[in-house]
Amino acid sequence: MIYSSNICDRLSQEEIIELACQGEYEAQYILGIYYNNDCVRNSDDDKQAFYWLHQAAEQGHCEAQYFLGLKYNNDESASKDNEKALTWFKKAALQGHKLAPNMVGWILAEEIKLHYEDAVAWYRMGAERGHYNAQNNLARMYQAGKGIEQDYQQAIYWHKQAAMQGYDYAQENLADMYNDGIGVPQSKALAAYWYMKCALQGRVRAQFSLGYQYNEGEGVEQDYQQSMYWYLKAADQGSVGACVNIGYMYRNARGVEQNYPLALEWFNKAAEQGNPIAWYNIALMYHYGEGMPADLHKALDLYKKVQLSNELDVREKIQEVEALLAG
Template structure:
Protein backbone atom coordinates (compact mmCIF):
# COMPACT_ATOMS: atom_id res chain seq x y z
CA UNK A 1 0.00 0.00 0.00
CA UNK A 2 2.75 2.46 0.93
CA UNK A 3 4.46 1.87 -2.42
CA UNK A 4 1.22 2.63 -4.27
CA UNK A 5 0.67 5.91 -2.47
CA UNK A 6 4.29 6.97 -2.80
CA UNK A 7 4.17 6.20 -6.52
CA UNK A 8 1.04 8.30 -7.01
CA UNK A 9 2.66 11.24 -5.23
CA UNK A 10 6.02 10.68 -6.93
CA UNK A 11 4.44 10.73 -10.39
CA UNK A 12 2.94 14.10 -9.52
CA UNK A 13 6.44 15.43 -8.84
CA UNK A 14 6.65 15.45 -5.04
CA UNK A 15 10.35 15.06 -4.28
CA UNK A 16 9.89 13.50 -0.83
CA UNK A 17 7.65 10.82 -2.32
CA UNK A 18 10.15 10.24 -5.13
CA UNK A 19 12.96 9.74 -2.66
CA UNK A 20 10.77 7.50 -0.47
CA UNK A 21 9.79 5.38 -3.47
CA UNK A 22 13.46 5.12 -4.43
CA UNK A 23 14.20 3.83 -0.93
CA UNK A 24 11.53 1.14 -1.28
CA UNK A 25 13.07 -0.07 -4.54
CA UNK A 26 16.57 0.14 -3.06
CA UNK A 27 15.61 -2.04 -0.10
CA UNK A 28 12.96 -4.20 -1.75
CA UNK A 29 10.26 -3.14 0.71
CA UNK A 30 6.74 -3.68 -0.66
CA UNK A 31 8.17 -3.85 -4.18
CA UNK A 32 10.67 -6.05 -5.96
CA UNK A 33 14.24 -4.96 -5.18
CA UNK A 34 15.44 -2.90 -8.15
CA UNK A 35 18.38 -0.54 -7.62
CA UNK A 36 18.10 0.83 -11.17
CA UNK A 37 14.55 2.01 -10.48
CA UNK A 38 15.74 3.35 -7.14
CA UNK A 39 18.35 5.48 -8.89
CA UNK A 40 15.73 6.76 -11.35
CA UNK A 41 13.51 8.04 -8.54
CA UNK A 42 16.42 9.33 -6.47
CA UNK A 43 17.57 11.33 -9.49
CA UNK A 44 14.14 12.88 -10.03
CA UNK A 45 14.08 13.99 -6.38
CA UNK A 46 17.71 15.13 -6.41
CA UNK A 47 17.08 17.34 -9.43
CA UNK A 48 14.55 19.20 -7.30
CA UNK A 49 17.18 19.78 -4.62
CA UNK A 50 16.15 16.99 -2.24
CA UNK A 51 19.22 16.50 -0.03
CA UNK A 52 18.23 13.01 1.11
CA UNK A 53 17.97 11.88 -2.50
CA UNK A 54 21.32 13.48 -3.35
CA UNK A 55 22.93 11.59 -0.49
CA UNK A 56 21.23 8.36 -1.60
CA UNK A 57 22.55 8.84 -5.12
CA UNK A 58 26.02 9.35 -3.68
CA UNK A 59 25.70 6.00 -1.89
CA UNK A 60 24.51 4.29 -5.10
CA UNK A 61 27.48 5.61 -7.07
CA UNK A 62 29.92 4.83 -4.26
CA UNK A 63 28.70 1.24 -3.94
CA UNK A 64 27.84 0.65 -7.60
CA UNK A 65 24.19 -0.16 -6.96
CA UNK A 66 21.90 0.52 -9.91
CA UNK A 67 24.74 2.38 -11.63
CA UNK A 68 28.38 1.80 -12.52
CA UNK A 69 30.57 2.52 -9.49
CA UNK A 70 31.89 6.08 -9.82
CA UNK A 71 33.53 7.82 -6.85
CA UNK A 72 33.66 11.16 -8.67
CA UNK A 73 29.90 11.13 -9.21
CA UNK A 74 29.40 9.97 -5.62
CA UNK A 75 31.50 12.86 -4.36
CA UNK A 76 29.52 15.38 -6.44
CA UNK A 77 26.19 14.23 -5.06
CA UNK A 78 27.54 14.15 -1.50
CA UNK A 79 28.84 17.70 -1.98
CA UNK A 80 25.43 18.91 -3.16
CA UNK A 81 23.71 17.44 -0.11
CA UNK A 82 26.48 18.56 2.26
CA UNK A 83 26.14 22.13 1.03
CA UNK A 84 22.67 22.03 2.59
CA UNK A 85 24.06 20.75 5.91
CA UNK A 86 23.02 17.15 5.34
CA UNK A 87 24.82 15.32 8.18
CA UNK A 88 25.14 11.86 6.61
CA UNK A 89 26.26 13.25 3.26
CA UNK A 90 28.91 15.36 4.98
CA UNK A 91 30.18 12.26 6.81
CA UNK A 92 30.12 10.21 3.58
CA UNK A 93 32.09 12.93 1.84
CA UNK A 94 34.63 12.80 4.65
CA UNK A 95 34.91 9.05 4.17
CA UNK A 96 35.70 9.49 0.47
CA UNK A 97 38.40 12.01 1.41
CA UNK A 98 39.74 9.43 3.86
CA UNK A 99 39.91 6.83 1.07
CA UNK A 100 41.85 9.36 -1.00
CA UNK A 101 44.20 9.87 1.97
CA UNK A 102 43.18 13.52 2.20
CA UNK A 103 43.17 13.25 5.96
CA UNK A 104 42.78 16.90 6.93
CA UNK A 105 39.83 17.31 4.56
CA UNK A 106 38.31 14.14 6.01
CA UNK A 107 38.78 15.41 9.58
CA UNK A 108 37.11 18.69 8.67
CA UNK A 109 34.05 16.93 7.22
CA UNK A 110 33.80 14.53 10.14
CA UNK A 111 33.86 17.46 12.58
CA UNK A 112 31.11 19.24 10.65
CA UNK A 113 29.00 16.09 10.37
CA UNK A 114 29.44 15.37 14.09
CA UNK A 115 28.29 18.90 14.93
CA UNK A 116 25.20 18.20 12.80
CA UNK A 117 24.43 15.12 14.91
CA UNK A 118 25.89 12.32 12.80
CA UNK A 119 26.98 9.51 15.15
CA UNK A 120 28.93 7.80 12.36
CA UNK A 121 31.09 10.92 12.17
CA UNK A 122 31.67 10.94 15.93
CA UNK A 123 32.95 7.36 15.68
CA UNK A 124 35.07 8.24 12.65
CA UNK A 125 36.72 11.04 14.61
CA UNK A 126 37.67 8.47 17.23
CA UNK A 127 39.34 6.32 14.57
CA UNK A 128 41.22 9.33 13.20
CA UNK A 129 42.63 10.17 16.63
CA UNK A 130 43.43 6.51 17.27
CA UNK A 131 45.39 6.14 14.03
CA UNK A 132 46.79 9.67 13.90
CA UNK A 133 45.29 10.46 10.50
CA UNK A 134 45.26 14.19 9.77
CA UNK A 135 45.92 14.81 13.44
CA UNK A 136 48.40 13.83 16.13
CA UNK A 137 47.53 10.55 17.84
CA UNK A 138 45.60 11.32 20.99
CA UNK A 139 44.30 8.48 23.17
CA UNK A 140 42.29 10.88 25.34
CA UNK A 141 40.40 12.30 22.35
CA UNK A 142 40.02 8.80 20.91
CA UNK A 143 38.32 7.53 24.06
CA UNK A 144 36.21 10.66 24.32
CA UNK A 145 34.76 10.22 20.83
CA UNK A 146 34.27 6.47 21.14
CA UNK A 147 32.56 6.99 24.49
CA UNK A 148 30.28 9.64 23.02
CA UNK A 149 29.26 7.35 20.15
CA UNK A 150 28.84 4.39 22.51
CA UNK A 151 26.58 6.55 24.66
CA UNK A 152 24.25 6.70 21.64
CA UNK A 153 24.41 2.88 21.36
CA UNK A 154 26.47 2.98 18.16
CA UNK A 155 27.50 -0.72 17.76
CA UNK A 156 31.06 -0.20 16.50
CA UNK A 157 31.78 2.23 19.32
CA UNK A 158 30.30 -0.16 21.88
CA UNK A 159 32.71 -2.84 20.66
CA UNK A 160 35.63 -0.41 20.73
CA UNK A 161 34.89 0.60 24.32
CA UNK A 162 34.52 -3.05 25.31
CA UNK A 163 37.95 -3.88 23.89
CA UNK A 164 39.49 -0.85 25.60
CA UNK A 165 38.11 -1.92 28.98
CA UNK A 166 39.37 -5.47 28.41
CA UNK A 167 42.88 -4.40 27.46
CA UNK A 168 43.22 -1.62 30.03
CA UNK A 169 45.66 0.14 27.72
CA UNK A 170 44.23 3.67 27.74
CA UNK A 171 41.65 3.27 30.48
CA UNK A 172 41.56 1.15 33.61
CA UNK A 173 40.61 -2.49 33.04
CA UNK A 174 36.97 -3.14 33.90
CA UNK A 175 35.53 -6.47 32.71
CA UNK A 176 32.05 -5.66 33.98
CA UNK A 177 31.89 -2.56 31.78
CA UNK A 178 33.40 -4.50 28.88
CA UNK A 179 30.73 -7.17 29.27
CA UNK A 180 27.96 -4.54 29.28
CA UNK A 181 29.32 -2.88 26.14
CA UNK A 182 29.63 -6.19 24.29
CA UNK A 183 26.10 -7.11 25.37
CA UNK A 184 24.62 -3.87 24.03
CA UNK A 185 26.39 -4.36 20.69
CA UNK A 186 25.41 -8.04 20.50
CA UNK A 187 21.77 -7.25 21.17
CA UNK A 188 21.84 -5.06 18.06
CA UNK A 189 23.12 -7.97 15.97
CA UNK A 190 26.72 -6.76 15.69
CA UNK A 191 28.89 -9.80 14.93
CA UNK A 192 31.93 -8.50 16.83
CA UNK A 193 29.74 -7.76 19.82
CA UNK A 194 28.26 -11.26 19.66
CA UNK A 195 31.70 -12.85 19.51
CA UNK A 196 33.02 -10.61 22.30
CA UNK A 197 30.05 -11.47 24.50
CA UNK A 198 30.67 -15.15 23.82
CA UNK A 199 34.28 -14.78 24.92
CA UNK A 200 33.24 -13.04 28.14
CA UNK A 201 30.87 -15.91 28.93
CA UNK A 202 33.48 -18.53 28.00
CA UNK A 203 36.24 -16.98 30.10
CA UNK A 204 34.04 -15.74 32.94
CA UNK A 205 35.07 -12.10 32.56
CA UNK A 206 32.55 -9.66 34.01
CA UNK A 207 30.05 -12.49 34.28
CA UNK A 208 29.86 -16.04 35.62
CA UNK A 209 31.32 -18.62 33.23
CA UNK A 210 28.56 -20.05 31.05
CA UNK A 211 29.68 -22.16 28.09
CA UNK A 212 26.14 -22.65 26.84
CA UNK A 213 25.69 -18.88 26.52
CA UNK A 214 29.15 -18.57 24.97
CA UNK A 215 28.27 -21.10 22.29
CA UNK A 216 24.95 -19.39 21.61
CA UNK A 217 26.62 -16.06 20.91
CA UNK A 218 29.50 -17.62 18.94
CA UNK A 219 26.98 -19.31 16.65
CA UNK A 220 25.12 -16.04 16.07
CA UNK A 221 28.40 -14.31 15.24
CA UNK A 222 29.78 -17.10 13.02
CA UNK A 223 26.56 -17.12 10.98
CA UNK A 224 27.38 -13.53 10.06
CA UNK A 225 30.81 -14.60 8.84
CA UNK A 226 32.88 -13.64 11.87
CA UNK A 227 36.09 -15.72 11.62
CA UNK A 228 37.04 -15.45 15.30
CA UNK A 229 33.67 -16.80 16.42
CA UNK A 230 33.95 -19.75 14.03
CA UNK A 231 37.49 -20.39 15.30
CA UNK A 232 36.29 -20.27 18.92
CA UNK A 233 33.59 -22.81 18.13
CA UNK A 234 36.18 -25.01 16.44
CA UNK A 235 38.38 -24.93 19.53
CA UNK A 236 35.47 -25.87 21.81
CA UNK A 237 34.59 -28.81 19.55
CA UNK A 238 38.19 -29.96 19.12
CA UNK A 239 39.00 -29.85 22.84
CA UNK A 240 35.56 -30.95 24.03
CA UNK A 241 35.53 -28.23 26.66
CA UNK A 242 32.24 -28.42 28.55
CA UNK A 243 30.95 -31.05 26.15
CA UNK A 244 30.32 -34.76 26.71
CA UNK A 245 33.22 -35.45 24.34
CA UNK A 246 35.27 -33.83 21.62
CA UNK A 247 33.55 -33.46 18.26
CA UNK A 248 36.33 -33.26 15.65
CA UNK A 249 34.00 -33.34 12.65
CA UNK A 250 32.19 -30.24 13.82
CA UNK A 251 35.57 -28.71 14.67
CA UNK A 252 36.51 -29.19 11.01
CA UNK A 253 33.38 -27.37 9.87
CA UNK A 254 34.08 -24.35 12.04
CA UNK A 255 37.81 -24.20 11.31
CA UNK A 256 37.04 -24.36 7.58
CA UNK A 257 34.55 -21.54 8.03
CA UNK A 258 37.15 -19.53 9.97
CA UNK A 259 39.73 -20.19 7.24
CA UNK A 260 37.34 -19.06 4.49
CA UNK A 261 36.80 -15.82 6.37
CA UNK A 262 40.50 -15.16 6.90
CA UNK A 263 41.42 -16.40 10.39
CA UNK A 264 45.25 -16.70 10.44
CA UNK A 265 45.43 -19.78 12.71
CA UNK A 266 42.55 -21.81 11.26
CA UNK A 267 44.72 -23.73 8.76
CA UNK A 268 47.04 -24.94 11.53
CA UNK A 269 44.08 -26.10 13.62
CA UNK A 270 42.61 -27.96 10.64
CA UNK A 271 45.87 -29.86 10.25
CA UNK A 272 45.87 -30.70 13.97
CA UNK A 273 42.36 -32.13 13.78
CA UNK A 274 43.29 -34.37 10.84
CA UNK A 275 46.48 -35.50 12.60
CA UNK A 276 45.02 -36.08 16.09
CA UNK A 277 41.70 -37.73 15.23
CA UNK A 278 40.81 -40.75 13.10
CA UNK A 279 37.99 -39.19 11.10
CA UNK A 280 37.78 -41.70 8.29
CA UNK A 281 37.77 -38.91 5.71
CA UNK A 282 40.43 -37.55 3.41
CA UNK A 283 41.97 -34.21 4.36
CA UNK A 284 41.04 -32.74 0.98
CA UNK A 285 37.47 -34.02 1.12
CA UNK A 286 35.01 -31.15 1.31
CA UNK A 287 32.34 -32.25 3.76
CA UNK A 288 29.43 -29.98 4.54
CA UNK A 289 27.98 -30.21 8.03
CA UNK A 290 25.24 -28.04 9.44
CA UNK A 291 26.65 -25.22 11.54
CA UNK A 292 24.70 -26.25 14.61
CA UNK A 293 25.25 -27.56 18.13
CA UNK A 294 21.88 -29.34 18.11
CA UNK A 295 23.48 -32.77 18.63
CA UNK A 296 25.99 -31.67 21.28
CA UNK A 297 25.11 -31.68 24.95
CA UNK A 298 26.76 -28.90 26.92
Protein backbone atom coordinates in the same frame (compact mmCIF):
# COMPACT_ATOMS: atom_id res chain seq x y z
CA MET B 1 -2.19 8.43 -3.18
CA ILE B 2 1.59 8.60 -2.69
CA TYR B 3 3.67 10.13 0.08
CA SER B 4 2.79 13.09 2.19
CA SER B 5 4.99 16.13 2.44
CA ASN B 6 3.97 19.75 2.97
CA ILE B 7 2.47 21.12 -0.23
CA CYS B 8 2.04 17.60 -1.57
CA ASP B 9 -0.09 16.31 1.29
CA ARG B 10 -3.00 14.21 0.09
CA LEU B 11 -2.16 14.67 -3.59
CA SER B 12 -2.41 11.88 -6.14
CA GLN B 13 0.56 10.77 -8.19
CA GLU B 14 -0.83 12.59 -11.22
CA GLU B 15 -1.17 15.81 -9.24
CA ILE B 16 2.38 15.49 -7.90
CA ILE B 17 3.70 14.93 -11.44
CA GLU B 18 1.86 18.05 -12.60
CA LEU B 19 3.36 20.10 -9.77
CA ALA B 20 6.82 18.69 -10.48
CA CYS B 21 6.55 19.66 -14.12
CA GLN B 22 5.63 23.17 -13.00
CA GLY B 23 8.91 23.34 -11.07
CA GLU B 24 7.71 22.69 -7.51
CA TYR B 25 10.85 21.25 -5.92
CA GLU B 26 9.11 19.32 -3.13
CA ALA B 27 7.03 17.50 -5.74
CA GLN B 28 10.17 16.86 -7.78
CA TYR B 29 11.88 15.38 -4.73
CA ILE B 30 8.93 13.13 -3.91
CA LEU B 31 8.75 11.98 -7.52
CA GLY B 32 12.48 11.23 -7.49
CA ILE B 33 12.11 9.12 -4.36
CA TYR B 34 9.05 7.40 -5.82
CA TYR B 35 11.02 6.31 -8.90
CA ASN B 36 14.05 5.43 -6.79
CA ASN B 37 12.26 3.09 -4.39
CA ASP B 38 12.82 -0.55 -5.39
CA CYS B 39 14.05 0.45 -8.84
CA VAL B 40 16.52 -1.71 -10.73
CA ARG B 41 19.90 -0.01 -11.07
CA ASN B 42 20.40 1.66 -14.49
CA SER B 43 16.75 1.05 -15.46
CA ASP B 44 14.35 3.63 -16.88
CA ASP B 45 12.96 4.19 -13.38
CA ASP B 46 16.50 4.78 -12.13
CA LYS B 47 17.01 7.42 -14.83
CA GLN B 48 13.73 9.07 -13.85
CA ALA B 49 14.88 9.10 -10.21
CA PHE B 50 18.12 10.81 -11.21
CA TYR B 51 16.25 13.34 -13.34
CA TRP B 52 13.71 14.43 -10.72
CA LEU B 53 16.20 14.43 -7.86
CA HIS B 54 18.45 16.63 -9.98
CA GLN B 55 15.58 19.04 -10.64
CA ALA B 56 14.89 19.38 -6.91
CA ALA B 57 18.56 19.43 -5.87
CA GLU B 58 19.45 22.19 -8.30
CA GLN B 59 16.76 24.33 -6.68
CA GLY B 60 18.39 23.77 -3.28
CA HIS B 61 16.28 20.95 -1.88
CA CYS B 62 18.54 19.64 0.90
CA GLU B 63 17.17 16.10 1.09
CA ALA B 64 17.21 15.75 -2.70
CA GLN B 65 20.87 16.81 -2.68
CA TYR B 66 21.66 14.12 -0.12
CA PHE B 67 19.80 11.38 -2.01
CA LEU B 68 21.44 12.43 -5.25
CA GLY B 69 24.81 12.07 -3.52
CA LEU B 70 23.83 8.56 -2.42
CA LYS B 71 22.91 7.62 -5.98
CA TYR B 72 26.21 8.89 -7.39
CA ASN B 73 28.05 7.04 -4.62
CA ASN B 74 26.33 3.70 -5.32
CA ASP B 75 28.90 1.10 -6.41
CA GLU B 76 26.31 -0.79 -8.46
CA SER B 77 25.32 2.21 -10.54
CA ALA B 78 26.68 2.91 -14.01
CA SER B 79 26.50 6.56 -12.94
CA LYS B 80 28.90 6.06 -10.01
CA ASP B 81 30.87 9.29 -9.73
CA ASN B 82 32.58 10.25 -6.47
CA GLU B 83 33.18 13.85 -7.53
CA LYS B 84 29.49 14.39 -8.24
CA ALA B 85 28.60 12.57 -5.04
CA LEU B 86 30.90 14.90 -3.10
CA THR B 87 29.40 17.96 -4.74
CA TRP B 88 25.86 17.07 -3.69
CA PHE B 89 26.77 15.76 -0.24
CA LYS B 90 28.66 19.00 0.46
CA LYS B 91 25.72 21.13 -0.68
CA ALA B 92 23.41 19.19 1.63
CA ALA B 93 25.90 19.33 4.51
CA LEU B 94 26.28 23.08 4.21
CA GLN B 95 22.51 23.39 4.52
CA GLY B 96 22.67 21.54 7.84
CA HIS B 97 21.89 17.99 6.74
CA LYS B 98 22.79 15.69 9.64
CA LEU B 99 24.00 12.67 7.64
CA ALA B 100 25.74 14.32 4.69
CA PRO B 101 29.01 15.37 6.42
CA ASN B 102 29.78 11.75 7.27
CA MET B 103 29.39 10.77 3.63
CA VAL B 104 31.79 13.51 2.53
CA GLY B 105 34.32 12.33 5.10
CA TRP B 106 33.87 8.69 4.09
CA ILE B 107 34.47 9.33 0.39
CA LEU B 108 37.54 11.46 1.13
CA ALA B 109 39.05 8.97 3.60
CA GLU B 110 37.93 5.58 2.31
CA GLU B 111 37.26 5.89 -1.41
CA ILE B 112 39.42 8.68 -2.81
CA LYS B 113 41.94 8.10 0.02
CA LEU B 114 44.75 10.34 1.28
CA HIS B 115 42.42 13.30 1.98
CA TYR B 116 42.49 12.51 5.66
CA GLU B 117 42.69 16.03 7.11
CA ASP B 118 39.67 17.13 5.09
CA ALA B 119 37.86 13.94 6.06
CA VAL B 120 38.42 14.67 9.76
CA ALA B 121 36.89 18.13 9.36
CA TRP B 122 33.76 16.71 7.74
CA TYR B 123 33.49 13.85 10.23
CA ARG B 124 33.72 16.41 13.02
CA MET B 125 30.90 18.44 11.50
CA GLY B 126 28.69 15.35 11.44
CA ALA B 127 29.80 14.24 14.90
CA GLU B 128 28.96 17.61 16.43
CA ARG B 129 25.51 17.37 14.83
CA GLY B 130 25.04 14.13 16.76
CA HIS B 131 25.36 11.63 13.92
CA TYR B 132 26.59 8.36 15.47
CA ASN B 133 28.30 7.14 12.31
CA ALA B 134 30.32 10.34 11.99
CA GLN B 135 31.17 10.14 15.70
CA ASN B 136 32.49 6.61 15.27
CA ASN B 137 34.47 7.56 12.16
CA LEU B 138 35.99 10.60 13.87
CA ALA B 139 36.99 8.31 16.75
CA ARG B 140 38.66 5.93 14.29
CA MET B 141 40.69 8.79 12.83
CA TYR B 142 41.85 9.86 16.31
CA GLN B 143 42.66 6.26 17.16
CA ALA B 144 44.71 5.69 13.99
CA GLY B 145 46.23 9.19 13.86
CA LYS B 146 44.92 9.71 10.33
CA GLY B 147 44.55 13.34 9.34
CA ILE B 148 44.96 14.41 12.95
CA GLU B 149 47.37 13.80 15.82
CA GLN B 150 46.72 10.44 17.45
CA ASP B 151 44.65 10.94 20.59
CA TYR B 152 43.20 7.89 22.33
CA GLN B 153 41.22 9.97 24.82
CA GLN B 154 39.41 11.71 21.98
CA ALA B 155 38.89 8.33 20.32
CA ILE B 156 37.30 7.01 23.52
CA TYR B 157 35.15 10.14 23.82
CA TRP B 158 33.70 9.92 20.31
CA HIS B 159 33.30 6.14 20.32
CA LYS B 160 31.36 6.54 23.56
CA GLN B 161 29.09 9.23 22.07
CA ALA B 162 28.17 6.87 19.25
CA ALA B 163 27.97 3.81 21.50
CA MET B 164 25.53 5.52 23.84
CA GLN B 165 23.26 6.04 20.83
CA GLY B 166 23.25 2.27 20.35
CA TYR B 167 25.65 2.11 17.39
CA ASP B 168 27.01 -1.43 17.41
CA TYR B 169 30.30 -0.70 15.61
CA ALA B 170 31.15 1.98 18.16
CA GLN B 171 30.18 -0.30 21.04
CA GLU B 172 32.55 -2.96 19.71
CA ASN B 173 35.36 -0.43 19.18
CA LEU B 174 34.87 0.94 22.69
CA ALA B 175 34.90 -2.58 24.13
CA ASP B 176 38.17 -3.30 22.32
CA MET B 177 39.79 -0.20 23.80
CA TYR B 178 38.70 -1.09 27.34
CA ASN B 179 39.77 -4.69 26.76
CA ASP B 180 43.26 -3.66 25.64
CA GLY B 181 43.65 -0.61 27.89
CA ILE B 182 44.03 1.82 24.98
CA GLY B 183 43.39 5.40 26.06
CA VAL B 184 41.83 4.24 29.32
CA PRO B 185 42.85 2.03 32.23
CA GLN B 186 42.26 -1.55 31.16
CA SER B 187 38.85 -2.76 32.32
CA LYS B 188 37.72 -6.23 31.36
CA ALA B 189 34.40 -5.52 33.10
CA LEU B 190 33.67 -2.48 30.93
CA ALA B 191 34.85 -4.40 27.88
CA ALA B 192 32.37 -7.16 28.71
CA TYR B 193 29.61 -4.56 29.23
CA TRP B 194 30.08 -3.06 25.78
CA TYR B 195 30.64 -6.42 24.09
CA MET B 196 27.31 -7.51 25.58
CA LYS B 197 25.54 -4.41 24.24
CA CYS B 198 27.00 -5.08 20.83
CA ALA B 199 26.52 -8.86 20.87
CA LEU B 200 22.83 -8.41 21.60
CA GLN B 201 22.61 -6.52 18.32
CA GLY B 202 24.09 -9.48 16.47
CA ARG B 203 27.70 -8.43 15.86
CA VAL B 204 29.57 -11.68 15.38
CA ARG B 205 32.97 -10.56 16.69
CA ALA B 206 31.39 -9.17 19.85
CA GLN B 207 29.57 -12.48 20.36
CA PHE B 208 32.86 -14.35 20.00
CA SER B 209 34.65 -11.94 22.36
CA LEU B 210 31.90 -12.28 24.95
CA GLY B 211 32.07 -16.06 24.67
CA TYR B 212 35.81 -15.85 25.30
CA GLN B 213 35.38 -13.61 28.33
CA TYR B 214 32.85 -15.96 29.91
CA ASN B 215 35.15 -18.90 29.18
CA GLU B 216 38.13 -17.21 30.82
CA GLY B 217 36.25 -15.31 33.54
CA GLU B 218 37.56 -11.97 32.26
CA GLY B 219 35.41 -9.08 33.47
CA VAL B 220 32.58 -11.48 34.23
CA GLU B 221 32.15 -14.50 36.46
CA GLN B 222 33.38 -17.59 34.65
CA ASP B 223 30.39 -19.33 33.11
CA TYR B 224 30.92 -22.09 30.56
CA GLN B 225 27.22 -22.29 29.70
CA GLN B 226 27.19 -18.59 28.82
CA SER B 227 30.43 -19.05 26.93
CA MET B 228 28.92 -21.86 24.87
CA TYR B 229 25.78 -19.79 24.26
CA TRP B 230 27.71 -16.89 22.74
CA TYR B 231 30.12 -19.12 20.82
CA LEU B 232 27.12 -20.85 19.24
CA LYS B 233 25.64 -17.46 18.32
CA ALA B 234 28.91 -16.47 16.65
CA ALA B 235 29.31 -19.85 14.93
CA ASP B 236 25.83 -19.53 13.46
CA GLN B 237 27.09 -16.39 11.73
CA GLY B 238 30.18 -18.10 10.37
CA SER B 239 32.82 -17.42 13.03
CA VAL B 240 35.57 -19.99 12.45
CA GLY B 241 37.18 -19.24 15.80
CA ALA B 242 33.90 -19.95 17.56
CA CYS B 243 33.69 -23.35 15.83
CA VAL B 244 37.17 -24.20 17.13
CA ASN B 245 36.31 -23.13 20.67
CA ILE B 246 33.02 -25.05 20.68
CA GLY B 247 34.96 -28.13 19.58
CA TYR B 248 37.46 -27.52 22.37
CA MET B 249 34.66 -27.28 24.94
CA TYR B 250 33.14 -30.59 23.82
CA ARG B 251 36.56 -32.23 23.75
CA ASN B 252 37.45 -31.04 27.25
CA ALA B 253 34.00 -31.11 28.90
CA ARG B 254 33.83 -27.35 29.46
CA GLY B 255 30.24 -26.65 30.48
CA VAL B 256 29.00 -29.68 28.54
CA GLU B 257 29.43 -33.44 28.79
CA GLN B 258 32.52 -34.63 27.00
CA ASN B 259 31.52 -35.58 23.47
CA TYR B 260 34.29 -36.48 21.04
CA PRO B 261 32.05 -36.90 17.95
CA LEU B 262 30.60 -33.42 18.44
CA ALA B 263 34.06 -32.01 19.10
CA LEU B 264 35.30 -33.51 15.85
CA GLU B 265 32.26 -32.18 13.99
CA TRP B 266 32.95 -28.62 15.14
CA PHE B 267 36.70 -28.88 14.52
CA ASN B 268 35.97 -30.11 11.01
CA LYS B 269 33.76 -27.08 10.32
CA ALA B 270 36.70 -24.83 11.10
CA ALA B 271 39.24 -27.09 9.40
CA GLU B 272 37.26 -26.86 6.16
CA GLN B 273 37.83 -23.09 6.33
CA GLY B 274 41.60 -23.64 6.58
CA ASN B 275 42.01 -23.04 10.30
CA PRO B 276 45.34 -24.42 11.62
CA ILE B 277 44.12 -24.58 15.25
CA ALA B 278 41.31 -26.86 14.11
CA TRP B 279 43.80 -29.05 12.20
CA TYR B 280 45.91 -29.27 15.36
CA ASN B 281 42.99 -30.38 17.51
CA ILE B 282 41.92 -33.01 14.99
CA ALA B 283 45.52 -34.22 14.84
CA LEU B 284 45.50 -34.61 18.63
CA MET B 285 42.32 -36.67 18.44
CA TYR B 286 43.81 -39.00 15.80
CA HIS B 287 47.09 -39.12 17.73
CA TYR B 288 45.54 -40.21 21.02
CA GLY B 289 42.51 -42.05 19.69
CA GLU B 290 39.92 -39.74 21.20
CA GLY B 291 36.47 -40.96 20.18
CA MET B 292 37.98 -43.01 17.35
CA PRO B 293 40.75 -45.53 16.78
CA ALA B 294 44.15 -43.86 16.82
CA ASP B 295 45.48 -43.11 13.32
CA LEU B 296 49.08 -41.92 13.51
CA HIS B 297 49.39 -41.42 9.76
CA LYS B 298 46.47 -38.99 9.69
CA ALA B 299 47.78 -37.31 12.83
CA LEU B 300 51.22 -36.86 11.26
CA ASP B 301 49.79 -35.42 8.04
CA LEU B 302 47.81 -32.87 10.02
CA TYR B 303 50.70 -31.93 12.32
CA LYS B 304 52.85 -31.28 9.24
CA LYS B 305 50.07 -29.16 7.77
CA VAL B 306 49.93 -27.14 10.99
CA GLN B 307 53.70 -26.69 11.00
CA LEU B 308 53.67 -25.37 7.44
CA SER B 309 51.06 -22.78 8.42
CA ASN B 310 53.51 -21.20 10.93
CA GLU B 311 50.56 -20.76 13.29
CA LEU B 312 51.92 -23.23 15.86
CA ASP B 313 55.25 -24.93 16.42
CA VAL B 314 54.41 -28.65 16.56
CA ARG B 315 57.83 -30.10 15.74
CA GLU B 316 57.86 -32.10 18.98
CA LYS B 317 54.51 -33.68 18.09
CA ILE B 318 55.81 -34.55 14.63
CA GLN B 319 58.92 -36.15 16.10
CA GLU B 320 56.82 -38.05 18.66
CA VAL B 321 54.52 -39.54 16.02
CA GLU B 322 57.39 -40.31 13.65
CA ALA B 323 59.12 -42.22 16.47
CA LEU B 324 55.95 -44.20 17.15
CA LEU B 325 55.56 -45.05 13.48
CA ALA B 326 59.22 -46.09 13.23
CA GLY B 327 58.52 -48.51 15.94
